[in-house]
Amino acid sequence: MSSPELVPGLAGIPAAESSVSFIDGQAGVLEYRGYPIEELSAHSTYEEVAWLLLYGELPTAEELKAFTADLERLRVLPEALVSMVKAFPRTGHPMQALQASLAGLGMVAPKVDLKDAASRDEATRRVIAATPVLVALFERVRAGKEYVAPREGLGTAANFLWCLDGEEPDEVAAKTLDCALVLHAEHTMNASTFACRVVASTENDPYTSCSGAVGALFGPLHGGxxxxxxxxxxxxxxxxxxxxxxxxxxxxxxxxxxxxxxxxxxxxxxxxxxxxxxxxxxxxxxxxxxxxxxxxxxxxxxxxxxxxxxxxxxxxxxxxxxxxLGLATDVFTPIFAMARVAGYCAHWSEQMLDNKLFRPGQIYKGKRQRAYVSIDKR
Missing domain, CATH: 1.10.230.10 (Cytochrome P450-Terp, domain 2)
Structure with a gap:
């Protein structure tokens, strides 16, 4: 029996069926749920795009209003989590802080009932809402500054700039960052999204799954x-x-x-x-x-x-x-992550609907059938 052919990096090997996003690399096409990225980045906010990725359709005005209000509610971090981030070493990389923070968020958030749609839904919204606040919080911590709590009435991008500086965000800066978040929100089965789905396939909650994804994104071949x-x-x-x-x-x-x-x-x-x-x-x-x-x-x-x-x-x-925009170089990848959590959560939700544990095979190249040698004869 011949050995299966190895495809390094699983390049081009389908790992899942998905309706979240589509790429045609030859034609230079990227679509979220069928909508061209050019249209979404020109006309939609990050909140609209997050809804689209989670639920498959662009939100109505009422749906967007309710979703935005829910994100505002879920941006408020529990004091225990704020204290945890404040205790992180200031010399740590912001991506390490974010990975640990997302795991910490899962420790203080209500336990997720994976069989309950409402429980799953709230958890994904909490991840999307809290991630930018966690990134900004660590930036404040390592600069020796006090935590700036989220402010009502601001979108994701503007609120991030507010939490970062404690100042009224510049309109051009907020609009620019919002568009950048839209462009980075999802990109099919890249390394970190695959990592998210692998962790999710063991029936993990979105906090742990997104924390694993952030670990993959931290690598210089992906997010840096x-x-x-x-x-x-x-x-x-x-x-x-x-x-x-x-x-x-x-x-x-x-x-x-x-x-x-x-x-x-x-x-x-x-x-x-x-x-x-x-x-x-x-x-x-x-x-x-x-x-x-x-x-x-x-x-x-x-x-x-x-x-x-x-x-x-x-x-x-x-x-x-x-x-x-005046952002530190090593916070660029955390900004990538705070955009991409919308895509991660969409893939996590999709994985939960028809979950199968990832268990790929391997091509064994080592020795076999070796005789054991006792320690006194080695």
């Missing part, structure tokens, strides 16, 4: 690429260095961060929308040397590598946007 894009642009240093820098990278066969994608063979549709957003924001708030370098680098790389299907991905512009 936008940080490395900024470092790369800083290394280039000046607009006049772009072409020589790229030629050096090409000669050494080194990767240019922010370009290429495992799925997309054309420009990432999220990158297109984020670039439009960045153009608007930099136009209103002023450009930066890094942004100018980025535009030049995009031009050079597209000319040289576009024929091979290598174009900017979403990470190429997201870090530039977050830096312009």
């Amino acid at each position: 690429a936008n940080e490395r894009v900024l470092n790369q642009l800083g290394t280039i240093g000046d607009l006049s260095n772009v072409e020589a820098w790229f030629e050096g990278k090409s000669e050494r066969k080194e990767k240019v961060m922010g370009f290429g994608h495992r799925v997309y063979k054309t420009k990432d549709p999220r990158a297109k929308n984020l670039q439009l957003l960045a153009n608007e924001m930099f136009g209103k708030l002023g450009s930066t040397p890094k942004y100018d370098i980025a535009l030049k680098l995009e031009q050079v790389v597209t000319e040289k590598l576009g024929s091979r299907g290598i174009y900017p991905n979403v990470d190429f512009f997201s870090g530039l946007v977050y830096e312009k």
